[in-house]
Amino acid sequence: MPNRERPAEPKRYKATKDELLQFYREMLLIRRFEERAGQLYGLGLIGGFCHLYIGQEAVAVGLQSAMTVGKDSVITGYRDHGHMLAYGIDPKVIMAELTGRAAGISKGKGGSMHMFSVEHGFYGGHGIVGAQVSLGTGLALKHKYSEDGGVCLTYFGDGAVNQGQVYESFNMAQLWDLPVIYAIENNKYAMGTSIERSSSEPLLYKRGESFRIPGIQVDGMDVLAVRGAAEVALEWTRAGKGPIIIEFLTYRYRGHSMSDPAKYRSREEVQDYREHHDPIDRVSKELEAMGVKEEELKAIDKEIKDIVVEAAKFAEEAPEPDPGELHTDVLVETY
Ligand SMILES: Cc1ncc(C[n+]2csc(CCOP(=O)(O)OP(=O)(O)O)c2C)c(N)n1
Ligand SMILES: [Mg+2]
Numbered sequence: 001m002p003n004r005e006r007p008a009e010p011k012r013y014k015a016t017k018d019e020l021l022q023f024y025r026e027m028l029l030i031r032r033f034e035e036r037a038g039q040l041y042g043l044g045l046i047g048g049f050c051h052l053y054i055g056q057e058a059v060a061v062g063l064q065s066a067m068t069v070g071k072d073s074v075i076t077g078y079r080d081h082g083h084m085l086a087y088g089i090d091p092k093v094i095m096a097e098l099t100g101r102a103a104g105i106s107k108g109k110g111g112s113m114h115m116f117s118v119e120h121g122f123y124g125g126h127g128i129v130g131a132q133v134s135l136g137t138g139l140a141l142k143h144k145y146s147e148d149g150g151v152c153l154t155y156f157g158d159g160a161v162n163q164g165q166v167y168e169s170f171n172m173a174q175l176w177d178l179p180v181i182y183a184i185e186n187n188k189y190a191m192g193t194s195i196e197r198s199s200s201e202p203l204l205y206k207r208g209e210s211f212r213i214p215g216i217q218v219d220g221m222d223v224l225a226v227r228g229a230a231e232v233a234l235e236w237t238r239a240g241k242g243p244i245i246i247e248f249l250t251y252r253y254r255g256h257s258m259s260d261p262a263k264y265r266s267r268e269e270v271q272d273y274r275e276h277h278d279p280i281d282r283v284s285k286e287l288e289a290m291g292v293k294e295e296e297l298k299a300i301d302k303e304i305k306d307i308v309v310e311a312a313k314f315a316e317e318a319p320e321p322d323p324g325e326l327h328t329d330v331l332v333e334t335y
Helices: 017-042 057-064 081-086 091-098 131-146 164-175 223-238 267-276 279-289 294-317
Strands: 073-075 152-157 180-186 215-219 244-249
Touching: 017 057, 017 081, 017 091, 017 223, 017 279, 017 294, 057 081, 057 152, 057 180, 057 223, 057 279, 073 131, 081 091, 091 294, 131 152, 131 164, 131 180, 164 180, 180 223, 215 223, 223 244, 223 279, 279 294
Parallel strands: 073 152, 152 180, 180 244, 215 244
Antiparallel strands: none
8 A cells, every 4th residue: 555644743852961961972972083083094094085974973873872773774875984983883993994904893904985893783884875775775674574673774865865776775665665764964965066966856855755755854963853853763664664764954074085175165164064053062052051061071072082092092003904814704705
């Protein structure tokens, strides 16, 4: 039967002081981790590509705080460090992967774009734009087939949304009522191309309409709005009602990758987001209004800084993979 029911209107999540402090801590960890990764890249300690998530922290933190690690699965593109940190994966092994060390989460062979933790139900880290949408739909099929109660959270960007395989996946997901949340991180740019230049329908939450997949649009710079939308999406998918799309309006402060001169947008535009829409500032103000003292926030900042310094130290000092490992884990079987 075609699905005509609509999901509930999402409400801003009512967090307790402790929950909000936890969101603050997690977003700050991503911010400081990414800043440090940017520095290590500049020093030549990180090779290859490196895409930072600074500015978008509220999306991964708000969504993943509602998921169940070990039961649900998560998959994303190459801008993946923040999603791993938001899932509680050790910053040390993420940073060590960035510096290509054997202790890294993909044994130093994947780098920034190819990180996995099956233990956490985190399935990467993918460099092919849009590929994770089909893979995530497959993960949702697995959840349904094995009746494990899990939901797959599949992230992709405003650029990926124009890829053909996204729509083949939408069709199957709705046809088979698969438990998948399609989280579109609309940061307004795909490399140097703005959404206005690339998309005939820039309201991305509507992209599932011809497949009867409901969509909602949310302020992705507000962690509580994100969490509220996650609640609605999880209720929908866990009830067996099929896929749902959430479009998060967000913004990346840094270039597309470390080698982006960012000539396609104005300084003023970036400054406006940093000054007036920053997701971490927003939460710190709300915490202060809840009675949290400035000293307490400063103590958290210090705690996070120490975690990141320790992760960077580990990533710089850990040994590189043994050359004998060059051909291991490349193919599933031995040939
Ligand atoms: C199939 C494919 N086409 C092109 C590229 C090159 N490419 C890498 S990232 C990117 C932009 C994607 O933008 P978006 O989906 O908005 O994600 P964001 O980088 O903003 O997180 C492109 C075109 C690629 N990696 N894969
Ligand atoms: Mg984008």
